[in-house]
Each structure stands twice: as structure tokens, then as C-alpha cells.
Amino acid sequence: MTAAGPKIRFRDPQIEMAHGAGGKASRRLVEGLFAPLLFGSLSEPLVDAALVSINGSQVAITTDSFVVTPLRFPGGSIGELAVNGTVNDLAVSGAQAEKLVATYVLEAGLPTEILESEVRAMAQAAQNAGVSIVGGDTKVVEHGKADRMYITTTGIGRPIPGLNIRARNVCAGDKVLLSGPIGDHGITILLARGELDIEAKICSDTRSVLPFVQAIAAKAAGGVRWMRDPTRGGVATCLNELARDCDLCVTVFEERVPVHDAVRGACELLGLDPLHIANEGQFVAVIAPEYAHDALQAMHEIPGGDQSLIIGEIREKPAGTVLGSTGYGGTRVIDMLVGDPLPRIC
Amino acid sequence: MCLAIPAKVIELPKDNPSCALVEVVGVRRQIDTGLLQDSPPVVGDWVLVHVGFAMSKVSEEQALDQLRMLSMLGEEAAVFEEVQGYDSVASDTAQALPPRDNGFKAPI
Amino acid sequence: MKFVDEFRDAAVIKKAAEEIRRLADPQRHYRFMEVCGGHTHAIYRFGLKDLLPPNIELIHGPGCPVCVLPMGRIDDGLSMATDPNVIFTAFGDMMRVPGREGSPLEHRARGKDVRIVYSPSDALKLAQRNPDKHVMFFAIGFETTAPSTALTLLRARRLGLANFSVFCNHVTIIPAIRAILDSPDMRIDAFIGPGHVSTVIGCRPYEWIARNEHKPIAISGFEPLDILQSILMLLRQLRAGESKVENQYKRVVPWDGNLAALKALAEVFELRPYFEWRGMGFISQSALRIKPAYAAWDAEQRFRVPGIRVTDPKAAQCGEVLKGALKPVQCKLFGKECTPEHPIGALMVSSEGSCAAYYNYEHRKAPLASIENAVGVPA
Numbered sequence: 082m083t084a085a086g087p088k089i090r091f092r093d094p095q096i097e098m099a100h101g102a103g104g105k106a107s108r109r110l111v112e113g114l115f116a117p118l119l120f121g122s123l124s125e126p127l128v129d130a131a132l133v134s135i136n137g138s139q140v141a142i143t144t145d146s147f148v149v150t151p152l153r154f155p156g157g158s159i160g161e162l163a164v165n166g167t168v169n170d171l172a173v174s175g176a177q178a179e180k181l182v183a184t185y186v187l188e189a190g191l192p193t194e195i196l197e198s199e200v201r202a203m204a205q206a207a208q209n210a211g212v213s214i215v216g217g218d219t220k221v222v223e224h225g226k227a228d229r230m231y232i233t234t235t236g237i238g239r240p241i242p243g244l245n246i247r248a249r250n251v252c253a254g255d256k257v258l259l260s261g262p263i264g265d266h267g268i269t270i271l272l273a274r275g276e277l278d279i280e281a282k283i284c285s286d287t288r289s290v291l292p293f294v295q296a297i298a299a300k301a302a303g304g305v306r307w308m309r310d311p312t313r314g315g316v317a318t319c320l321n322e323l324a325r326d327c328d329l330c331v332t333v334f335e336e337r338v339p340v341h342d343a344v345r346g347a348c349e350l351l352g353l354d355p356l357h358i359a360n361e362g363q364f365v366a367v368i369a370p371e372y373a374h375d376a377l378q379a380m381h382e383i384p385g386g387d388q389s390l391i392i393g394e395i396r397e398k399p400a401g402t403v404l405g406s407t408g409y410g411g412t413r414v415i416d417m418l419v420g421d422p423l424p425r426i427c
Numbered sequence: 428m429c430l431a432i433p434a435k436v437i438e439l440p441k442d443n444p445s446c447a448l449v450e451v452v453g454v455r456r457q458i459d460t461g462l463l464q465d466s467p468p469v470v471g472d473w474v475l476v477h478v479g480f481a482m483s484k485v486s487e488e489q490a491l492d493q494l495r496m497l498s499m500l501g502e503e504a505a506v507f508e509e510v511q512g513y514d515s516v517a518s519d520t521a522q523a524l525p526p527r528d529n530g531f532k533a534p535i
Numbered sequence: 536m537k538f539v540d541e542f543r544d545a546a547v548i549k550k551a552a553e554e555i556r557r558l559a560d561p562q563r564h565y566r567f568m569e570v571c572g573g574h575t576h577a578i579y580r581f582g583l584k585d586l587l588p589p590n591i592e593l594i595h596g597p598g599c600p601v602c603v604l605p606m607g608r609i610d611d612g613l614s615m616a617t618d619p620n621v622i623f624t625a626f627g628d629m630m631r632v633p634g635r636e637g638s639p640l641e642h643r644a645r646g647k648d649v650r651i652v653y654s655p656s657d658a659l660k661l662a663q664r665n666p667d668k669h670v671m672f673f674a675i676g677f678e679t680t681a682p683s684t685a686l687t688l689l690r691a692r693r694l695g696l697a698n699f700s701v702f703c704n705h706v707t708i709i710p711a712i713r714a715i716l717d718s719p720d721m722r723i724d725a726f727i728g729p730g731h732v733s734t735v736i737g738c739r740p741y742e743w744i745a746r747n748e749h750k751p752i753a754i755s756g757f758e759p760l761d762i763l764q765s766i767l768m769l770l771r772q773l774r775a776g777e778s779k780v781e782n783q784y785k786r787v788v789p790w791d792g793n794l795a796a797l798k799a800l801a802e803v804f805e806l807r808p809y810f811e812w813r814g815m816g817f818i819s820q821s822a823l824r825i826k827p828a829y830a831a832w833d834a835e836q837r838f839r840v841p842g843i844r845v846t847d848p849k850a851a852q853c854g855e856v857l858k859g860a861l862k863p864v865q866c867k868l869f870g871k872e873c874t875p876e877h878p879i880g881a882l883m884v885s886s887e888g889s890c891a892a893y894y895n896y897e898h899r900k901a902p903l904a905s906i907e908n909a910v911g912v913p914a
Contacts, residue, residue, distance in 0.1 A: 281454040346454035352430045402899045408545035411582020416895045423627035429573020433538035461686045462796045479654025480683040483734040489786040500550045
């Protein structure tokens with residue numbers, strides 16, 4: 082008798098950095114190893130938050146870990162990312178975050194002042210986002226075993242009424258909405274590391290996107306097909322996941338994608354594509370065409386939502402692909418990266 | 428070998444003659460101007476930057492000239508064809524017809 | 536962005552595309568080679584192929600300094616980093632190129648001190664800031680990049696910096712073009728010349744292509760309008776039966792090149808008698824090495840370098856794709872064993888290598904069968 086069990090499709094002999102970068106390698110690890118062993122056979126594509134039923138009530142739950150160097154950067158710090166990141170994962174899954182728990186892995190030698198500053202930042206971010214942090218855990222590891230501080234947050238929340246977010250709902254003709262300019266966070270981190278000697282007035286866009294999701298839900302819930310927050314791997318990765326999960330073509334009108342001048346300048350200098358750069362305060366939504374106007378208007382009425390716009394649409398072919406279309410008739414395939422985007426000279 | 432972008436010289440540090448601070452849409456970096464030592468850039472010049480070195484100055488005049496020629500594409504094409512046609516007629520016949528010289532120059 | 540956005544103007548691009556369609560002789564099939572990897576990248580990124588009529592075919596040339604670097608040289612460079620006091624520095628382009636035991640990034644994940652630099656001068660600064668470490672800079676690139684390395688070496692000598700060295704893998708473009716033109720299965724009508732290399736070497740070094748080989752060449756910039764205008768120049772020349780060197784990129788390329796840069800190159804570098812180009816074999820006088828006067832900063836002198844040759848599997852048809860005899864999709868390994876994630880050959884290794892660019896930007900736009908029909912039967 083052969084041993085029954087899930088088929089592991091992950092064949093890499095060891096874990097590499099690329100497996101954590103949010104791109105193709107990460108996807109292979111999650112779908113090829115974690116999913117078969119933890120979730121059994123998958124009938125639905127993997128999503129950011131799981132919807133579970135407890136005593137008859139629907140509860141959404143998600144978890145995320147935050148590993149960033151430097152800990153503090155223009156526009157935010159690891160503490161804020163840890164709160165906003167989880168709130169946002171729940172929001173784009175159609176849920177309002179209510180409670181968070183946090184775990185800290187601290188490196189021996191970390192100055193208390195830094196820890197306190199991050200915990201304060203988390204408390205403030207939680208208050209801003211309307212969530213409470215109700216518990217946590219701490220571990221301390223030897224010097225050199227953690228990069229100063231790692232934070233993991235797990236959040237639970239209630240589904241927002243009216244929202245039914247599933248890639249399968251997406252149809253040809255649907256519009257792709259983007260909440261605002263892209264690339265700010267990733268470029269901020271890259272420059273903050275100081276190795277490139279580049280100065281620019283860019284700061285992280287970390288914020289809770291819950292108010293925007295709630296606003297769209299209030300005006301256009303029936304038309305919301307799918308949402309995701311383009312964190313590591315950027316908008317390109319996010320839309321590639323969508324294209325693959327709904328088996329349609331996501332067409333992006335490239336000249337419409339908003340990018341701050343300084344982000345654009347840094348990307349041109351370093352040979353990076355803003356579509357591959359991480360964001361921490363944006364989301365992408367697919368909206369049925371008849372609701373698109375209402376959804377946009379709802380966004381524009383909220384502080385911070387004024388720059389949201391339609392950047393693309395869903396088409397039939399080529400299926401499973403993200404196509405960038407220029408203003409003059411050319412197209413290119415916008416692919417997911419394997420690992421993190423790297424500066425280039427060629 | 429090819430990623431180079433035009434950036435504007437905004438500062439020339441006095442203590443370092445082969446250095447310049449350049450800017451492109453608000454992004455700034457110190458670059459080395461050693462390759463332009465025969466004709467060092469001044470503040471306001473645009474230079475082509477590759478791996479932190481200025482390779483060449485960017486000529487605004489040439490850029491505008493090029494753009495002007497490009498924007499004339501299509502409009503002058505028909506006229507150009509006509510002028511070319513006169514030359515071939517002239518070479519076919521013993522009697523050369525003077526080409527219509529309207530001071531026109533080919534777009535490219 | 537000034538001097539960039541104007542050359543991406545959609546309305547003018549459309550006009551240029553129309554003019555190309557008007558000028559291209561429908562009875563003729565044109566094969567233009569763009570030599571430089573940066574042009575390959577731009578062509579795909581801006582979707583320029585979609586603007587060209589079907590009888591203009593763009594062949595991607597060997598101007599990708601990452602792609603043509605033999606794997607053995609990467610192993611040689613990484614062997615220097617086994618010493619924990621050595622900091623291995625290189626451009627981002629090199630970081631994912633696989634050696635036999637992994638890429639530089641993978642070596643970093645295993646504990647080696649590997650760092651990305653944007654400029655060789657940043658590597659020099661790193662050496663100044665870390666006097667107890669040795670900083671080795673893995674230098675790659677054509678003539679565009681070599682002068683920056685040269686100036687950095689000159690500076691290292693002026694400073695008397697003892698803890699800095701360069702592993703020189705600079706290559707030169709003319710021998711590569713010559714190798715392409717010398718190969719029997721080559722069928723190229725004209726060249727789109729490397730604009731940034733030419734800011735250093737000028738336009739004269741290409742004159743033999745026009746005069747002896749009778750192929751037009753337009754030295755091109757990298758924005759969509761630059762490339763389209765270069766194509767127009769080539770079409771006009773071919774129509775008029777001409778073959779000459781034209782400088783499309785006049786706003787930055789001086790006809791005589793950059794004398795200061797050429798002087799710096801001559802001061803610090805000399806030509807290697809021969810060098811191996813991945814996918815193309817050994818080409819004589821095609822690469823630079825550091826002169827004996829600068830041996831103190833030559834990593835090949837300071838470190839014992841294994842110098843092992845690593846050959847690509849025979850099934851990888853990189854050479855034929857490089858010469859334009861095959862399209863990436865016609866190589867048996869393309870998209871199957873050989874992908875950007877698991878590159879087997881030279882052209883998949885860097886994102887601007889023809890195969891990688893094609894894979895990332897193009898091959899899902901249409902079913903493979905129809906692409907093969909469009910390109911016709913291989914030579």
C-alpha cells in the first residue's frame with residue numbers, strides 16, 4: 082500500500098531569499114509546500130485572509146510578519162507597517178479589522194528606546210486604524226539571530242456587508258481601480274538603506290486602506306469583484322495573481338498609472354520598474370463597469386483618496402496575462418519578478 | 428552597458444573639482460565629472476549619467492532640432508517624394524529640368 | 536523628465552510609425568540588428584515591435600555584458616569572496632547570475648559579504664570606510680562603463696588605497712560586431728548602433744561596417760523616438776542604396792567620442808589577446824585587463840583565481856540566437872528547461888538578454904504557433 086498524502090510540488094533543495102520576495106518563487110513555495118500540507122486540496126485560489134465560521138458568526142482572520150531594514154524610515158517604521166499591513170490584508174479581503182495580537186522576536190542588544198518607540202508607533206497606528214491590540218508574545222534571541230526586531234501580527238475582523246470578493250467573479254469588461262501613486266514605500270526603504278547615496282523627498286505610503294474599502298462598499302458593494310494590496314512584488318505581482326486566478330487578461334493603461342516624480346526619477350536612475358515596487362498604503366480593486374464611477378467617487382470623497390483612478394480593464398485574451406498598453410499602440414507583457422527588484426546598469 | 432539618464436547639474440562642490448551634485452525630477456546624487464574634464468560642466472548644464480559618472484553633456488539645441496524634425500514627419504513626406512521624382516525624371520531625359528528648390532530639407 | 540518624456544511623445548511616435556510603414560518596401564524583408572542589450576530592453580518595454588510592419592524584423596545582438604560573461608568568471612569572482620575579510624561588490628545586474636554553486640545573491644544568503652553598488656566609486660568609498668576589509672569590485676560592461684572603472688582605479692592609486700581591487704571583465708563592442716558579420720549564417724541588413732558606448736568611442740569605429748561590409752548603421756538613443764528614428768534612417772539608406780554611419784543620438788554622442796574617457800582607458804587597461812564570450816566562443820582582442828602598472832589593484836593578481844572553464848550544455852542554442860539565426864522561441868530549451876528563473880544559457884541570464892526579454896515581455900502575447908509562423912522557417 083502506498084502512503085497517501087498531499088503531493089509536494091516544491092522541489093528547491095533549500096530556501097532562498099527569493100522565496101520571501103512575494104514573486105514567482107514565493108508563490109511556488111506557498112502553493113507547492115505549505116498549501117498541500119496545511120490546507121489539503123485547494124478548490125479556491127489562496128487569498129489574503131481566511132473566512133471562518135465560529136459559533137455561527139463569520140470571522141475573517143489573517144497574519145503577517147514584518148521584517149524590514151532599517152526599522153525606521155521616512156513616513157513610518159516597522160511598528161506602523163505591522164498594524165497597517167494586517168488591517169489592510171483584512172480590508173482587501175472584505176473585512177473590517179477589530180482585534181490584533183502581536184508577537185515580537187527581539188535581538189539581544191536591541192536598545193530599549195528603539196523597542197519602546199516601535200511599540201508606541203503600533204499603539205498609535207492601531208488607534209488611527211480603529212483596532213485594538215489585545216495580546217501578544219515576546220521572544221529574545223541571541224545577537225546575530227534576528228535583524229534587530231521581527232514583528233508578526235494576527236488580526237481578526239468582521240466581514241463588511243455586501244462585499245463578496247472572489248477572483249472567479251471577475252469578468253471581461255470589468256475595470257481595474259488603483260487607489261493612488263505607486264512605488265513610494267519600496268523606494269523609500271531602498272534609499273533609506275543608504276547604500277546608493279541617493280537623496281529624494283520620498284516617504285513610505287503606509288496607512289490603513291480600510292476607510293477607502295468601507296467607502297466603496299457603501300456606494301458600490303454590488304460591483305466589487307476582487308481586491309488586493311500590492312505589497313512586496315508591487316502592482317505587477319498583484320495583477321499577475323489576479324490574471325492567473327481568474328484566467329483572463331488584465332490590461333493596464335500604462336500612461337495612467339500614477340507615480341510620484343521622485344519615485345519615477347529614482348526608478349529611472351536605478352533601472353527599476355515602479356510596477357514591481359512594494360506599496361504599503363494602496364490597493365487594487367476590480368469593479369463591474371456600471372459601478373466604477375460610484376466607486377471612484379466614493380474614493381475621491383475621502384481624504385487621501387483623491388488620486389485613485391481607473392488604470393485598466395479586464396479582457397478575454399491573452400488569458401492569464403497582464404498586458405501593459407502604451408498610449409501609442411504598443412503592448413508589453415508585465416510579468417511577476419522572481420525575487421526582489423534589483424538596480425541595474427544595463 | 429546602457430542605462431544612462433539626463434540629469435541637471437545643480438551644485439559644484441568647491442572642495443572637489445571632479446564632483447557635481449545632479450538632480451532629476453527631485454532625485455539627487457553626487458556624481459563624478461572626471462570624464463568631462465576637458466570641458467567641465469557648469470551649474471545648469473545637463474549631463475548624461477551612467478553608474479555615477481557624467482559621460483557627456485546633453486545638447487538642448489540638438490534635442491530640439493531632432494524633435495522638430497520628428498514632428499514634421501508625414502507632412503513633408505509627400506513633398507519630399509515629389510522632389511525626388513523630379514531628380515529621376517531629370518536623369519532620364521536628356522534635358523535636365525531644374526528641381527523645384529523651395530529650400531526644403533528632408534525631415535531626417 | 537526632461538530629455539526623456541519628449542522622446543516618448545505618443546503623437547509623434549505614431550507619426551514615426553506611420554512613416555516607417557510608408558518607407559518600408561513591401562517587397563523586401565528587413566533584418567535589423569540592435570547591438571546593445573539596453574536597446575533590446577527598450578524595444579520590449581515600449582512595445583515597439585507592435586509598431587513595425589511585419590516585414591521589419593529586429594534581431595537582438597550580443598551587447599549584453601552580463602549575458603556574454605562565461606559562468607567560470609562568476610565562479611572566479613565568488614572564489615575571492617570566500618575570505619571573510621573580503622567584501623564582494625557588483626552591479627545589481629550581476630547578482631542573480633548563477634555560478635556553479637549559486638549566484639552572488641545566493642552566496643550572500645549563505646553568509647558571504649556581497650553588496651550591490653550603483654557605481655564603482657561607491658565600491659571605492661566602501662574600501663575607504665572599511666580599512667580592515669578588502670573590497671573587490673566585479674567590473675562588467677562595455678566601453679560605456681569601462682572609463683568609470685578606469686577613473687576609479689586612477690583614484691585608488693592616487694589615494695594609495697591598499698584594500699581595494701577590481702576584477703576586470705570589461706569587453707569591447709567592435710570585435711563582437713565583427714564576429715557577427717563574419718559568421719556564415721548571418722543575414723543582417725543594417726545595424727542599430729549602441730548609443731551609450733558611442734559617447735565614449737564616437738562614431739568612427741563603425742565606419743568599416745558601412746564601408747567594407749556595406750551595411751548601414753545608425754547610432755541610436757534609447758527612447759522610443761530614438762529607436763524609431765534610427766529605423767527610419769536605416770530604411771532611407773537602404774532605399775537609396777547607401778551605407779554609412781549616421782549619428783541619430785546627436786544630443787549626446789560626439790562624432791569623435793570622449794577623449795578624456797579614451798585616455799583613461801588607455802592609461803589603465805590593455806587588450807587581452809583573447810577572451811571567451813558565452814555563446815560565441817573565443818574572440819581575439821575583445822576584452823580589457825588591467826595594466827601591470829596597476830597590478831596592485833588587479834584582483835586577478837591579488838587573488839588566486841581558479842580559472843575553470845564552464846561550458847554550457849550543447850542543447851542551449853545561444854550562439855545561433857545571438858547571431859540572429861534563430862529566434863529565442865525556436866531554441867529547444869526556451870520556456871521549458873531554460874527560463875529566467877532557471878537560466879541555462881547566456882541569453883536567459885540577464886533580463887535584457889534576448890531570451891529573457893522575449894520571455895518576460897512577449898511570449899504570452901500570442902500563442903507560440905502563430906509566432907513561429909510569423910517569423911518563418913529558420914535559416
